[in-house]
Amino acid sequence: MLFKNLFLGTFILFSVLGCSGQKTSSKPTINIWHWMTDRDPAFQELAKKYEALTGVKVNFELYAPSDAYSQKIRAAAQGTNLPDIFGILGEKRDFASFIRAGHILDLTSYMEEDNSKWKNSFFAKALAVNEFSPQNSYGIESGIYGVPIDIMTIQMVYNKKLFSQLGLNPNRPPKTLKEFLAIGPKIQEAGLQGLVSGWGEVWMVDCLANNYAFNIMGKDKVLATIRGEVPYTDPDWIRVFTVFKEMKESGVLAQGLVTMINKSAEQLFANEKAVFAFNGSWCVNVYKGMNPDLEYGSMLPPAASDKYPMSIWGGAGSSFMVNARSKNKEEAVKFLAWLTGQDQQAYLAAETNNLPANKNSLSKIPEVLAQFARGMDYATHPNVWGVSEFSLVIEAFDRGIQSIIIGEKTPEQVAAEVQKVKERELAKRKAR
């Protein structure tokens, strides 16, 4: 009797478990990993809309901060456990490594369907960040490997109220470095802070220095330097380093700038303690949250030379890639096409104050955001240059500028040190 009951019980249990296992859904679930805390509520809302529209469930998973996200993506790549859609934070060489390892789907054919309708909806510079040109130095087959979700430009912003207080025209920000430096003593006299930025996290120093490099010597010479054809001890590069020395000496830089984190810089600018800030277009949302009444405008970094135009960093702010190994890759591409459609992009821009990647969605954005958008005309980005500088050279370069700002080294010393690292890295590459 006991054996019979046991057998019956086991049979019922297995039958129930078996039935539950057979419950399947015909529509797949698309999993997306991202790091964008500010955009998560809007993403969740769009996911609901997409499910209502198509029946396909989209699961946005937020992993913040970006450092932790970056590590998670790398770990998942090593274990081939990447989600259907993900983003890559890093330099173009990291992007290339992911493609080389077969983690990312080539989206060119999808983008070019229907007379390139999808491709043409984006700002060309936003797409360029995700593109590999023929015969690129990374050895990647040419194509488009990512979908830009929004765009960004990194520029300067100035406080209009403080400008008036300093006796300056709030509608005419400085256009030349000379004009900019002349404001330094006025800032000092008024007991205010000058330019604030997250220069403790060196990449923003690198960004402004490259803006000046393009302005002083032009793109070709900058790229020739990266290729190792022009030394960093060239007078033009010394001029780039000298710009930072002049800024420091004029008093136009805030105190403690070299150890400042961007959040502190944003607080100082939003609280009207600093006259200028060097920040990305994402700052519009940040300042709005910190001080909705802040009156400010955006401007290009004041030009140090009239030989070449001033360039700023810009392009795709954040992009999504499709996992080439995903069984849902077709559905994932369809979702990204929908997400970057005009209405969805306009919704994202309105909700998050980020610039839309779809150029048809720009019509209803605030004026200051439109100013940042206009900066796209001057935008460039290391990811579209086709060549990458050695990371140790970038490190020596950025640290060198920090040293110039704190008065520890001269521009000539920094140039010599950077060149030394460059030669060492070139020799190492040659030996390999």
Add this chain to the structure above:
Amino acid sequence: MKIKGALENYVFVLPAVTIFSIFYVIPFIWVFQLGLFEWDGISFTKVFVGLANFKEIFFQDREWWHSMWNAGYITLIALTFQNILAFMLAWACDREIKMKNFYRVIFFIPPVLSEVVVGMAWRFIINDIDGANIINRMLIGIGLPQLAHNWLSDPQTALTTVGIVHCWKGFGWGFLIFLAGLQTIPRELYEAARVDGASAWQSFKRITLPLMIPVMVLVAILTVLGTMQVFVLIVSLVGGEFAGHTSVPVLRILASMRGSSRFGYACAQGVTFGMVLIIISFIQYRFSKKGQ
């Protein structure tokens, strides 16, 4: 019978050995193995480079040894200032003073706080543009305005400031261990010394200090291991390596991994760093044995 006894002993230590091997020995060997490759951390292919990464660390990477020097400097501050403070406070709380339990709780608050929180709070206290500037205000208040400056952005003071904040955060652990050690000293020894006419200083020198040596060695080893690995506090205080003035080994390892995508090199740095820590701990242990 003898074999059975020996086997029984091995069975008892087997779980500990297994856990230690899985979580410590095998990863260490694995990391060492990765240190022999040139690898970007993403690709499935790795290029075997032998000991080239280690050779580069030892003979070319000046930044690495500079970061080791910086960590050593902070460790020196922690070993002296932090541990002396912890010992003095533990000694005071071991005696019959009013509200000693309250002090015990207060002293143990900093160690349980997150390093990010401590860094941000101290940044607010120290910094003179986005903070309360309390330190500088105090210096001006006591008639030392010439000392007031931006402590975190001055290369002369940035690392020392980080070291002092680290001590504030970490002295509670030492305090707790010292206090536990002091409470194990039999009170009769002090009473007998007092009967024999020993002064408080003599009791401290002849009873407390010798009996506390093993505890001091333990605290010293833990201080070295904890302080050499500091980095979160540095990031939250000064944003990073600050032109190399606040670079420490863990930040260098992170820079190799994330900045340069040189995972193999970062692993080699990790192994070198681990070996340095093991050697320091071993030397400290040998000294303490000799002292006893």
